[in-house]
Amino acid sequence: MLVAADVGGTKTDVAIFSREGGPHVPIAKARVHTASYPSLQAIIKEFLAKENKSVDGACFAVAGPVIEGRVKTTNLPWTIEETTIARELNLSFPSVHLINDLEAIARAVPSLRPSDVQTLNSGEPVSKGAIAVIAPGTGLGESFLTWDGIRYVAHSSEGGHSDFAPTDKRQLRLLEYLLERLEHVSYERVCSGIGLPHIYRYLRDVEHISEEPGISKLMDAASDPSFVIIDHALRSAGQSRICAETINIFISILANEASNLALKVLAMGGLYLAGGVVMHTLAALQPSHFMQQFKKKGRLSGLMTRIPVHVVTSPAALSGAAACGLENPQ
Numbered sequence: 001m002l003v004a005a006d007v008g009g010t011k012t013d014v015a016i017f018s019r020e021g022g023p024h025v026p027i028a029k030a031r032v033h034t035a036s037y038p039s040l041q042a043i044i045k046e047f048l049a050k051e052n053k054s055v056d057g058a059c060f061a062v063a064g065p066v067i068e069g070r071v072k073t074t075n076l077p078w079t080i081e082e083t084t085i086a087r088e089l090n091l092s093f094p095s096v097h098l099i100n101d102l103e104a105i106a107r108a109v110p111s112l113r114p115s116d117v118q119t120l121n122s123g124e125p126v127s128k129g130a131i132a133v134i135a136p137g138t139g140l141g142e143s144f145l146t147w148d149g150i151r152y153v154a155h156s157s158e159g160g161h162s163d164f165a166p167t168d169k170r171q172l173r174l175l176e177y178l179l180e181r182l183e184h185v186s187y188e189r190v191c192s193g194i195g196l197p198h199i200y201r202y203l204r205d206v207e208h209i210s211e212e213p214g215i216s217k218l219m220d221a222a223s224d225p226s227f228v229i230i231d232h233a234l235r236s237a238g239q240s241r242i243c244a245e246t247i248n249i250f251i252s253i254l255a256n257e258a259s260n261l262a263l264k265v266l267a268m269g270g271l272y273l274a275g276g277v278v279m280h281t282l283a284a285l286q287p288s289h290f291m292q293q294f295k296k297k298g299r300l301s302g303l304m305t306r307i308p309v310h311v312v313t314s315p316a317a318l319s320g321a322a323a324c325g326l327e328n329p330q
Helices: 040-051 082-088 101-111 169-179 196-205 213-221 225-234 241-265 276-280 287-294 298-306 316-327
Strands: 002-007 011-017 028-033 057-062 070-072 079-081 096-100 117-121 131-136 140-147 152-156 270-273 309-312
Touching: 002 040, 002 101, 002 316, 011 040, 011 316, 028 040, 040 057, 040 082, 057 082, 057 101, 057 316, 070 096, 079 082, 082 096, 096 101, 096 316, 101 131, 101 140, 101 152, 101 309, 101 316, 117 287, 131 241, 131 276, 140 241, 169 196, 169 241, 196 225, 196 241, 213 225, 225 241, 225 276, 241 270, 241 287, 241 298, 287 309
Parallel strands: 002 057, 057 096, 131 270, 270 309
Antiparallel strands: 002 011, 011 028, 070 079, 117 309, 131 140, 140 152
């Protein structure tokens, strides 16, 4: 049996899988608040002890660049190593694997079921064409898949840390606001869970959109203020204007960067949106608004219309990590 996990800056999903059941059918599963634990090993040990299960393999999807079996997490104060995990879990070293969380999502894409996605644009998919994946969670992850002649191969990247490039005057003012406060303004700083509060504060401080005192207090008290913004933006009654504007700007920026990624890898096989922030803002992710921004590529606007766009609505990073672990010998 295999233990797999999707380790995020806010939450960690962990589960046990068998070869017979495959990567979509966990035997046991749990979700924990990541920052409540001192290490990934502590999460896994507690989970296995609670389930009273033993495993002979492990694969963990982690936010950050995995190089030679080691990763310094982007939004957590952890350094994770395959050898250390193997030793502490009493597993043989070759049976423990670390992969980038976006590579894990990309690995899951070829085996997604119809119930795992929601389509924003059907487009004109090209068989065996490259596939792009962009996922705003606590941070912003990007990855892609290419066809090697036999199957799709997933590639990780750190594209979410590339420089934020505004596409209108409002975004230009947002960039100017953040340049005075941050050493580096990446897409992650404006298109993720950590990015939503930056947009909110810009609207408050520069555009002087009034904020409700109650929302301000909730954000100050919250461990993750992005959820406060999302909640008050999407309320059918008592919707907050500043929160709703924050989400509108976020979706525009997400569409712009998604189209940048799609062009860079020529994603004629499709673009997939994933991540916790996308899932929580799905009600606001109107196809017309998103696709209007997505297609704004001048002479290549017609090409953008042909690219299929889907939202992944299942925990793809976890199933992708499980698929990776189950493919490798234990």
